[in-house]
Amino acid sequence: MKKHSLAVSYVVLTAVLICPSLAQKGPSAAVYSQNPEANALFLKAREYSGRSDPRTGGKLANAREAIKLFEQAVQKDPSFALAYVELSRTWLSLGYSDPDGATNEEILPSARAAALKAVELDPKRPEAHLGLASLSYSVDFDWDRAEREYKLALQLQPDNARANAGYAAYLSSMGKFSEALERAAKADALMPSLNVDLVFARTYYSMRRYAMAEDYCKKALARQDNVLGHFFLGLIRVAEAQYDKAIPEFETAAAGHNGGAMAGLAYGYAMAGQKDRALELLAKLHAGRDSGLIVDYRVAAVHLALGDKDQAIEWLRKSYDDRENWMNQLKVDPVMDPLRSDPRFQELMRKIHFS
Numbered sequence: 001m002k003k004h005s006l007a008v009s010y011v012v013l014t015a016v017l018i019c020p021s022l023a024q025k026g027p028s029a030a031v032y033s034q035n036p037e038a039n040a041l042f043l044k045a046r047e048y049s050g051r052s053d054p055r056t057g058g059k060l061a062n063a064r065e066a067i068k069l070f071e072q073a074v075q076k077d078p079s080f081a082l083a084y085v086e087l088s089r090t091w092l093s094l095g096y097s098d099p100d101g102a103t104n105e106e107i108l109p110s111a112r113a114a115a116l117k118a119v120e121l122d123p124k125r126p127e128a129h130l131g132l133a134s135l136s137y138s139v140d141f142d143w144d145r146a147e148r149e150y151k152l153a154l155q156l157q158p159d160n161a162r163a164n165a166g167y168a169a170y171l172s173s174m175g176k177f178s179e180a181l182e183r184a185a186k187a188d189a190l191m192p193s194l195n196v197d198l199v200f201a202r203t204y205y206s207m208r209r210y211a212m213a214e215d216y217c218k219k220a221l222a223r224q225d226n227v228l229g230h231f232f233l234g235l236i237r238v239a240e241a242q243y244d245k246a247i248p249e250f251e252t253a254a255a256g257h258n259g260g261a262m263a264g265l266a267y268g269y270a271m272a273g274q275k276d277r278a279l280e281l282l283a284k285l286h287a288g289r290d291s292g293l294i295v296d297y298r299v300a301a302v303h304l305a306l307g308d309k310d311q312a313i314e315w316l317r318k319s320y321d322d323r324e325n326w327m328n329q330l331k332v333d334p335v336m337d338p339l340r341s342d343p344r345f346q347e348l349m350r351k352i353h354f355s
Contacts, residue, residue: 038077042086045069049090063093081122088114088131104323108139126157130166137170138325141352146170161191165199172203173328194223201232206332210236227253231264239334243272259285260326263298267335270305278302295319297326301335313344320352327352 033039048066051059070087074080091111094102115135118128133149136142150167153160168183180203188196197220204213214236221229230253237246250265262285270278282302285294300315316339319327330336331354339345349355 032082033073033077033080035077035080038073038080038083041069041073041076042080042083045073045083045090046086049086049093060094063090066090067094079121081118081125081128084114084118084121085125085127085131088112088118088135092134108323111135111139124156126153126160126163129153129156130160130163133170134166137166137173137328139323141323141328143170143174143353159190161187161193161196164190165196168199168203172199172206173332175206175332177203177207194220194226194229197223198228198232201229205232205236205239205334206329208239208334210240227256227258227261231261234264234268235335238268238271243268247272257293259288259293260295260298262293263295263302266302267298267305270302275306278306295324295326296322297324304335304338309339309342312339313342313348316345316348320348330354 031039032042045066045068048062048069051062067087067090070083070090073083074087077083088111091107091114094107112135115128115131118125119132122128129149129152133146133153136146136149140146147170150163150170153163154167157163164183164187168180168187171177171180171183181200184196184199184203187199197216201213201216201220204210204216214233217229217233217236220226221233230249234246234249234253237243237249247265247268250261250268253261254265262281266278266281266285269275269281282299285299288294296315296319300312300319303309303311303315316327316330330349330352336345346355
């Protein structure tokens with residue numbers, strides 16, 4: 001079964017582990033539901049959820065425990081909108097492309113239902129609109145709804161750092177780089193974080209301003225070692241034809257056997273002319289497809305680096321069919337530049353409403 005490949009991806013869904021409003025109180029003093037049992041379950045769920053990100057050493061088993069607790073919280077308090085927000089986000093965090101992840105069929109209906117319920121219960125809660133915006137941007141490829149929901153979240157709370165960062169990511173994917181940088185700068189001023197650094201890095205990378213992108217990757221890694229920082233540094237080194245520096249970054253990212261990162265390493269090998277090593281790693285990824293170790297978009301990049309445009313197109317089509325959120329980068333991703341004049345690529349761009 002195909003996993004939802006959120007790992008090593010440019011997504012702000014799971015980038016900020018707790019909303020800014022949740023971080024302002026100590027756990028013992030925080031009250032988010034008037035039902036004491038629901039509130040206690042919510043706080044306990046957040047503790048597990050905060051330890052569930054494999055990019056920073058967490059375990060996905062913690063996300064599953066958090067889901068159980070969030071579900072118990074909304075059973076105790078069916079009007080608990082914020083718990084539904086966090087429930088949706090935590091469901092999505094299960095989609096890492098590793099053996100502990102989960103299938104699209106398991107993740108998406110539950111995540112979407114929780115996000116919609118949050119908006120229904122509390123349409124004036126910015127986090128609810130932000131959750132729906134993230135789903136629209138990263139899974140549904142519904143750009144109009146994504147922008148509408150990001151704007152609603154920001155109208156309700158202009159100083160929400162997570163909303164500003166999420167909207168910056170969206171704007172970057174649309175190629176609206178100046179606006180993206182403005183939003184990222186506002187998010188950074190409100191709440192500097194590793195995740196905002198990565199929004200800057202990905203935006204500058206998409207602008208082909210590789211020196212700036214590198215600076216922000218290094219800034220993110222200085223805050224905390226993380227898979228995404230090494231992965232993007234690898235991509236930047238490849239774009240600069242510094243293959244000897246790219247491969248160690250991809251190797252570090254792939255150390256946890258994440259499917260997207262492993263495909264990144266194969267891409268680095270292919271671009272460096274190490275075809276045999278690229279093919280060997282690609283074979284391992286294919287062998288692990290049933291356990292979710294393969295990320296179609298990144299496999300497409302490997303085939304493209306190996307000079308096989310036909311296979312690259314086929315894997316991009318699979319990526320679209322599997323609703324991989326890497327597809328929201330198709331318009332701006334430097335990796336895909338060799339395909340832009342191909343009519344089949346242009347057809348895919350139209351299909352995903354990029355042209």
